[in-house]
Amino acid sequence: MPIVPQNQSPKDKADDCNASAATFVSTIEPLMKAKCQNCHSNGNGADGVNLEGYENIKKQAAKGILMKVIEHQEGVPRMPKMASKFSDCDINQVKAWIAAGMKE
Numbered sequence: 001m002p003i004v005p006q007n008q009s010p011k012d013k014a015d016d017c018n019a020s021a022a023t024f025v026s027t028i029e030p031l032m033k034a035k036c037q038n039c040h041s042n043g044n045g046a047d048g049v050n051l052e053g054y055e056n057i058k059k060q061a062a063k064g065i066l067m068k069v070i071e072h073q074e075g076v077p078r079m080p081k082m083a084s085k086f087s088d089c090d091i092n093q094v095k096a097w098i099a100a101g102m103k104e
């Protein structure tokens with residue numbers, strides 16, 4: 001499935017963002033660690049959501065809720081809470097990882 005980036009900002013052109021190269025270890029886990037695990041970890045599962053470790057992250061991704069909250073879709077809380085929205089590149093990388101089957 002091709003990934004069509006939306007709302008690109010100038011510094012976020014497709015050239016600079018090879019979303020399809022995103023892997024769990026190189027991209028997804030570091031993003032969750034930096035931006036989400038403060039509140040969603042083994043020790044602190046805000047709203048019952050744990051985003052620490054592959055199985056937990058995959059579970060939220062598979063439910064569809066992970067993409068919704070980081071894209072600030074209607075009807076869900078916007079994440080990361082009380083911090084700025086992910087860059088378009090980060091969003092596209094998460095999207096590409098999910099589309100490619102959420103490999104570990």
Ligand code: HEC
Nearest residue numbers: 035036038039046047049065066069076077079080081082
């Ligand atoms: C500062 C703490 C904090 C951070 C950082 C944070 N969250 Fe949350 N998250 C919450 C709280 C609190 C809720 C409960 C809903 C609310 O109060 O907005 C929540 C709810 C959620 C939900 C459940 C939404 C639903 O409707 O079922 C998901 C999924 C989620 N967060 C994912 C993330 C992701 C992904 C990140 C990182 C991009 C993140 N959160 C960062 C505090 C946080």
